[in-house]
Amino acid sequence: MLEVRNLRKTFGDFVAVDDVAFRLEVGGSLAVVGESGSGKTTTARMIAGLEQPTAGSIAVAGKERGPGRPRGAGRRARAREIQMVFQDPYSSLDRRQRVRDAVAEAVRLHRPLRGPALAARVDELLDLVGVDERQAGSLPRALSGGQRQRVAIARALAAEPQVLILDEAVAALDVSIQAQILNLLAHIRTTTGTTLLFITHDLGVVPHICDEVLVMRSGQVVESGPVPSVLREPQHDYTRRLVASVPKPGWKPRRRAQPPAA
Amino acid sequence: MSAAAPLLDIRGLRIDLPTGAGSATAVHRVDLALAAGEAAALVGESGSGKSLTARSVLRLLPPGAEVHGELRFAGESVPGMSRTRLREFRAGEVAMVFQDPRAHINPARSVGDFLVEGLTAARGVPVREARRRVEAVLQEVGIPDAERRMRQRPGELSGGLLQRVMIAAALAAEPKLLLADEPTTALDVTTQEEVMAIVTEAREARGLAMLFITHDLELAAAVCDRVVVMYAGSTVEELPSGALHHGAAHPYTRALLASRPSVGDTASGLRAIAGRPLSGFEVPAGCSFAPRCPRARDACRTDTPLLRAAGTGTSACHYPHITEEAEQRA
């Protein structure tokens, strides 16, 4: 479904993404974890077509991604192929658009619905992510952080994409609502074969939503493989440190001897 | 905590917000006190009023918001502060790390200007001294190439780098109280550990107090003295961090703990709390958690429970869980 080869991105002489490669089958689910600033969001933005790779190739559903941003029908086709939920939902939602209208707009991208049929589909999506009637009539600024994240997820689901990229998309949710959203995503994945790319710092949610995991550091992939083996028997030093830093009962934050790498 | 006034004292806080049709109550009742040097975690449901509570301490609420109840800082009423006093208060005594950092930084200006100005304009620190301090704090929060980062604009920083810039800005101001609203959600756990260790050091060295909003219950218990739980606009339980795992008395807190995912989990489904979450705007008569509570009885649907002693802390529940720990103490 998704194949990425030798992907590279530089900003000036700074290398943000360095030779990243992976393959994801239809209906597959890959977690991308790793250091803050290691190039996870940049990689996702290149796959979503929002950023031009410096080198390397991206193929979606067997089609090689050409350069440049598509327009018109090409843009709509791409929206149905790939949807991305951004790390900071506030900047990605239109400040002047009410939640209900934002979701309706995304639905129309995919289905030619109008009137009551459109309203019903919008209600269904908002209900799935737990956004109520009052919130649906609000502007993004009148919502809490987690409510905005759920609106962004509803919008992405509205397009019924083949590939769904979630960038820290459940980070602002309490564990109960998070569980509800993760179960929803797992359900969508099994019923529609949607392929998931799930960027997260929360290693605890990874086993619940992904089969494979890729660990990034300083623009590079340092380790990858099936979730149970990577998280339970990490091979790379960095992955080991990462797993050891997860808060658990009795854990106290300590400073490391060596400063973290750039 | 004895005769001395707590550093932060919030009593019966209620926040009404303007809505399409008149105003509605978003926060019903928050009770919370924090001594100098103490840290409390504020956890709970998404939309339960955690951010509004923290923002009310800085008087940074949406236009038209009405605040009722008491809100005191070192004995002084925050709603009663004059404009000049409020400016001084925000510049030197309380610092906040906001949940959405990108909405709180000018995208057109460099990160360095933002950080340095925070010290020069608001606190009168000389420019060179301010630069030195800012660079040092950036290094501390795990940003080694501080000089290059200071020349960049916010849009050129990853989510976690920007979050660390905001933490650096807050710490550089050397406040007495830090309001940290999910300050580490964009950080990998290794960097998070580093940053939390630095905050803990500042607490020990300077007596910094902290109100720490998070969804990570393990993190909350590890870095705070106490945990305060919110549901639908009210504080429903408060307990010492050490008692969180085995001493929670409120059914909501216990349900929340049961929903936690963990690294060692297998791919089974996660347990969400049954029923629909409720926003503060639509709380029914009685206990707001009653519609979803397995222990609810008639009284729960008619009488609103208030915080009272339960187990090792306080709980707003008519029928709290009696835990082993509490039994042993009795």
Ligand SMILES: Nc1ncnc2c1ncn2[C@@H]1O[C@H](COP(=O)(O)OP(=O)(O)OP(=O)(O)O)[C@@H](O)[C@H]1O
């Ligand atoms: N437009 C840009 N100009 C310059 N540098 C950039 C730009 N966008 C990203 N970078 C840099 O590229 C690196 C990777 O950023 P990216 O946002 O991909 O990291 P990330 O892995 O998503 O981190 P986080 O977990 O903190 O969100 C960072 O050092 C960042 O500062």
Ligand SMILES: Nc1ncnc2c1ncn2[C@@H]1O[C@H](COP(=O)(O)OP(=O)(O)OP(=O)(O)O)[C@@H](O)[C@H]1O
């Ligand atoms: N400007 C506003 N106008 C109207 N309602 C608002 C406004 N800001 C927040 N609210 C509402 O007040 C309630 C509490 O919001 P708050 O941001 O405090 O929640 P929170 O506990 O921080 O949630 P999260 O964990 O999702 O960030 C929510 O239901 C939200 O929709």
Ligand SMILES: [Mg+2]
């Ligand atoms: Mg990112």
Ligand SMILES: [Mg+2]
């Ligand atoms: Mg919030």
